[in-house]
Amino acid sequence: MLIKERLAGKKSSVVPVSQAQPFAAEPVGCLPRPLLSGLFPDAVDICSALDVIPLPMAFLSTQKKVLFLNQAALLLTGFSEEEVYHRPCMYVFRSRTCGAKCPITGTGEEELRKSFLTDIITAERRKIPVRVTLSPVQNAQGELAGYIETLEDVRLLHELEHKQGWNEKIGDMLGHSHGMERIFTMMSGIAQTDSSVLITGETGTGKDLLAEAIHNASSRAKGPFVKVNCGALPDQLLESELFGHCKGAFTGATENKPGRFRMAQGGTLFLTEIGDLPLALQVKLLTFLDDKVIHPLGSTKSINVDVRIIAATHRDLRQMVREGKFREDLLYRLNVVRFHMPPLRERGDDVQLFLNHFVHLFSEEFHKKVTGFSHDALFFLEHYSFPGNVRELRNIVEYCVNVCRNERIEIEHLPHYLMESGRTDDVQNMGGAAAPKVSEPQDVGANLAVKSGNANWAELERRMILDALLTYHGRKSKAAEALGWSRSTLWRKMKEHGVDA
């Protein structure tokens, strides 16, 4: 069906033909030329300075109007300086996210920096894939002054993606978000040293993969990589497991046991859930970190071991130090190099990267023809917060590929638990736009999430619409604004769900 709805006209004012005059573009001579002083010996024209930067850059006002584009941005968009000045940025960039999905709210409450992949249409009618990085800028009083936007042409990156064997990964880790790129950049340098590494992050964020990648990138790659889960064993067994024991050290110790430290000789020992290490063993670990010696259980002799330590935890070790559950000196010794794995909800486009990766992985593994997600399913997953992070995403995709019999995964193929009560509040934005900033509209979605019970997605959306209409006494424009939709989107969805206002 090409046309969903046909309506009689659109409410607007009648404009006499004589008033139809185009906006007069600013002559170049009238464009502002601010000076940058205090950096170079003499004040310099900041626009000329920005023009030499090869990365397309845009300065936007809080009302989303273009204040300045550097030369690289003008070249990319195909506009001239006078054509863009004070124009709404959506008309200059014509990005896929312009409109309902625009991340600029004008309130300064956006994330400090947001990076996402999208595409723009230039003045020459070319569609160019770009990576946009958007940052709010504050004035000296800490108030929002505007935004700086950079647009990175990723056409070359996309070409490389299609070349066989290329992927955005290091080791088995995938990631193209800003947080992961920083980790990838730091990792190769850190890997070459023997410094202890502490990896923090929520469960399922890939701490284990990072540890292994560091080992594989280091000079110890040919040595063993030994992993110990400090939370998996009882305290009494853990000491023996880590440091070994001598025959007769305790009941049942019928022979010498080398322990994981000695097994990792010349390589890396990865201590996961380091926060669960008992205090007594923390002392022994600290001794090793200071002196590179261990004392097996029941032995009077110390043994030198050449092992690099990588530790990981999802706990807040500083808090544990304050509570007396973790030694402060051990934290400082482990924290020589620290990597924090960002949760998936902070990794922007990496969600889509992972979804694509796992769909292809499991399709091949299960010999299925699934190629991707439907628009609705993808929208749902892109707005789901994945409390279990990458591990949860992988499990969800594996489930979907298993149950899907078509080429595209639909909403009904998603695991039911995603729709259950208490889970729907993980869906950050059902409306498809930035959440409105007044408290009442937010309650519409939140209340619905609590009441939703076992409703599927369509029922959920229908209830959301009814809730909004009830809240705003049938006023569709207010209800649409609260839901983050345009009026036409609300109208279309009301018709879809048979809601008669």
Next chain:
Amino acid sequence: MAKRLLITLQANNIAPRFDNTIEVWLGYEGMNSLDEGELLILPHASAEELCQVIVQEHVQSVICCGIEEEFYAYLRWKHIEVFDSVQGSAVLALAAWNKKIIAPRMVF
């Protein structure tokens, strides 16, 4: 016979992208406001399907903003006038079209 016009909309302005449009206005030469004519809501955004709508509705002129060369060329091949990169108020653009002063890259 009066010419038939299609304007891609986002609220009361020209939509920034042809392929992201789900709301379009259809009308005839001589209509001075968006109250007149018809408002079409599309089931989803699709440049290909919007081109089909344009052809099926016998549109002779299109006012839009960003449009890819592929779809621009298709519409031109179908002898449809395309005023692209038009920005701003849809009703002012309509008035300029009626006055025959509209051109690509105009800003209202």
